Amino acid sequence: MSAAAFPSRPDRVVDGPTPKHAQLREILRHAVERELPPGSPIPSERELAERYQVSRLTVRSAIGKLVEEGLLSRVRGKGTFTASRRMELQLYLMSFTDDMRRRGLEPTTEVLGTTTEVPPAATANALGLAEGAAALRLKRLRRADGIPLAVERGWYHPVRVAGLFELDLTRSLYAQLAEQDIRLDHAWQTVWAESADKETARLLGIRTGSPLLVFRRVSSMAGAPVEDMTSWYRGDHYQVTMQLDRSSPDSGNPAKHGGTR
Template identity: 80%
Template sequence: MDSLTGTSVPVDRVVDGPTPKHAQLREILRRIVERELPPGAPIPSERELAERYGVSRLTVRSAIGRLVDEGLLSRVRGKGTFTASKRMELQLYLMSFTADMRRRGLLPTTEVLTAARARPPAATAGALGLDGRDPAFRLHRLRRADGVPLAVERGWYHPRAVPGFLELDLAQSLYAQLAERYGIRFDRAWQTVWAESADRETARLLGIRAGSPLLVFRRVSSVRGEPVEDMTSWYRGDHYQVTMQLDRSAPDSGHLPKHGGTR
């Protein structure tokens, strides 16, 4: 029943009337996605949907775009549009991306975007205990699982803790190499989480629309009290969620991190 006219409207057709066609099509697609298609299933192309429902491709694009914004659909560049996969739980303990994806039965791959020695921003220099003039190692990577881009990482590493850092195979598990070459096994970290909209560059790397929601994690990791890594990671909001256990205990303000938790 159409809520505006009180008349019966076919649930699988787009008709002329007061309800915009893109809104009608959006609800048709929503019902199909929620009731008929499993997570990760492809939906028909814009051309097929336009022909099936007798609407323009612009109408189809508008309807799909809204469902992508809602997280019900996900676009994969060069492959098409799919029903959103079940969101993965982001782990709040010290585990590498590679180990985490393998634990989930996924194939992790890494693309190194930038690796260089450079002067870090003031917040990072403070977090790593560096003089403002000291250079550090900068690493910018794109992380994928089963070919799907999931996260962009920008990390800084203490130069005296990891000499020869740029000689490592930075497309492989970094934590495993830090342990093998330097004996570094992070035993403590301070982590801050916030939400952010994807800028154009991050959206391009992740294959999503600019403005899409991201979960952002900044983590400063230490070994025996000495900070080694300052890492900020941008995770796709349509693929991840965070669950935390809370209790009524008040935090001990005397043990808050000196470096703070903001960028």
């Protein structure tokens, strides 16, 4: 994409109290957020330097900040592109498969491992298991249109979903469980932020230390806990929006349902 074709306001980078890299960053931000569709290439460092009469170091600094914010992404050997818009993570009980299809995306699942083992104390408490009792453990990688979006590590009650490992674990578990009249109808969910460790970064195709949104969900059927799932979502593809009302907090206590934060 040539600099001449790059849409932007008729701004100039000028001498003044605001550093030039900050001025250029805001010019580029305006173009990225309001004028360019996701996946659009932006001009090269050389073209931007010539267009705005600044050094390539200034351009590199402005672009680097927007990459850190997730508005731009660098592709080795190809250039810099506007990033995909972040998807809203819906705060209601829905499977990943249904959520992606609702957005018009094709979900796929890779099973990374299944075991039967004794869970951590917090999970045993969440699932209502006796101390030392084993649970079913499932780890999966979730993709949409081929892009890795989330790593899931779930624990399941060994009696209430005893046939879990006999299901097609590459498909929606909720849909298959519903076919067996196991319908998850309630969940407590806790959200926090983490930096990606080496293994999670490798699975998601991102750098170690990249921001992640982490969701821990304890789901139940008719009051009986069935699933304790923790999901690590890519921070560059997701955001969470909540409506807050000024009112007294509910008397419910998430901690007794397995919440940890």
